[in-house]
Amino acid sequence: MxxxxxxxxxxxxxxxxxxxxxxxxxxxxxxxxxxxxxxxxxxxxxxxxxxxxxxxxxxxxxxxxxxxxxxxxxxxxxxxxxxxxxxxxxxxxxxxxxxxxxxxxxxxxxxxxxxxxxxxxxxxxxxxxxxxxxxxxxxxxxxxxxxxxxxxxxxxxxxxAIVSSTRIRDLVQAGHVWAVRPLLGRFYQVKGEVVHGMNRGGKLLGFPTANLKLVDELFPKPGVYAIWAEVDGAVLEGVANIGLNPTFGNDVLSVEAHLLDFSGDIYGDDIRVHFVQRIRDEKKFNGLDELKARIAKDVELGRQILAQPEAAIKLTHPDFGKGPEVR
Missing domain, CATH: 3.40.50.620 (HUPs)
Structure with a gap:
């Protein structure tokens, strides 16, 4: 094109x-x-x-x-x-x-x-x-x-119901990302650069996260989601948290993705996150042990969700990173 x-x-x-x-x-x-x-x-x-x-x-x-x-x-x-x-x-x-x-x-x-x-x-x-x-x-x-x-x-x-941008926007903002896929023909997705965060994911909690520099405007309701993540052409399973991290008293919205069974260095890379299904609300925990136990459960639920046949990802851009010709 x-x-x-x-x-x-x-x-x-x-x-x-x-x-x-x-x-x-x-x-x-x-x-x-x-x-x-x-x-x-x-x-x-x-x-x-x-x-x-x-x-x-x-x-x-x-x-x-x-x-x-x-x-x-x-x-x-x-x-x-x-x-x-x-x-x-x-x-x-x-x-x-x-x-x-x-x-x-x-x-x-x-x-x-x-x-x-x-x-x-x-x-x-x-x-x-x-x-x-x-x-x-x-x-x-x-x-x-x-x-x-x-x-x-x-x-x-x-x-x-009529498929419309307003209907899709309302569903995404309500966290109903699973219901959005039939309307888009794909999971709702955002793209951003991986930047340094608070260095809590891997060092403090044992679950390293890719922190996205927010570029897109529309984000699902704060909470935890099962996701697919595109990283340098590979598609990886993951679990993402959207919100303010209330356990740590943050006041800035963040998107943090824990990529399952992945340990590479992707700082500075652009990744694309596809939101598959909402797992739970964001909440404040009574200490690190309770938070770590809940994250472990989120990861297990994420694996179960992404293993479902209907959760398979259908990429609409086989040449990831290759844009159309511009004149």
Whole structure:
């Protein structure tokens, strides 16, 4: 997948395109179906399949003081988008000037003149342009004027509820990470650099931990989780604690992952943590012996959870660390 950050980077090489457009936070099952349909239609008509999305997320610009934590930041979102087959990702900088464009101005500038759009696929609730004035009917009228067709995908439902970024965000924040997998098609994941912590895990407790420098915005409810961890291309079992470590009186949120049967030096490395299932709440213990006994039990429960067939990890990025081509 080619990633272009301006329309000028690609407009001269696209003779015709099938476009889908959106914020794609989480790149969940609904987004995946939308992208798959765009790719299918593009192939049938010998067009270029293009995903148009934005950086920063429009809410960051329009209401910066009231934005939720996002499921996927730009780097991870683009990496995930690349796994579902589009030939081009147009990653547009969202600005107040763009927000002021009418639906027709946006469509004419970016889709018609820029991408030579012949077909457009949108989600059931997608709007664009100033005041979100551009809906399915508006786009159909513009399609008739500028010579492209428009199709709208019905909502994707799982367990009788619509798959949405809001639903996923609420589940993650409630700690229901197991329930998120069907909606994402993968376990919820975060990525971060391993940094030096308080040096308590191995020396004091006998359970060394990888302390992550927090980069992502959305984290599960504080507590202990069974995890898979990707370390330098290897996938390892683990147990992670998210929280403030109340036994030690911390006041800064941390993510500490104990990787089972692993003893390598990974300081400075980026690792990816996949949250499989919540084991328990974070709690304050009455001393080190009680804490160590509970951690040992957490490790055993983590092994049991990860041994279940339905807990197997399905990686959506076989070339870990290899990003898409950027123009």
């Amino acid at each position: 080619i990633v272009a950050r301006t329309i000028q980077d690609i407009q001269d090489v696209i003779a015709g395109s099938c476009v889908t457009i959106g914020n794609f936070d989480g790149v969940h099952k609904g987004h995946q179906k939308l992208i798959a349909l765009a790719c299918e239609r593009a192939k049938a008509r010998d067009l270029i399949s293009v995903v148009v999305t934005f950086d920063p997320h429009p809410l960051r610009v329009l209401r910066s003081d009231r934005t939720p934590p996002f499921i996927t930041l730009t780097e991870q979102k683009v990496e995930l988008l690349s796994q579902y087959g589009p030939q081009v990702c147009l990653l547009l900088e969202f600005t107040m000037d763009m927000a002021r464009l009418s639906p027709e101005e946006f469509v004419k500038t970016y889709l018609v003149d820029g991408l030579n759009v012949k077909e457009m696929i949108i989600g059931y609730d997608y709007h664009l342009g100033k005041g979100r004035a551009g809906n399915f009917e508006t786009l159909c009228e513009l399609g008739r004027k500028y010579g492209f067709s428009v199709d709208r995908l019905d909502p994707v439902t799982i367990d009788n």
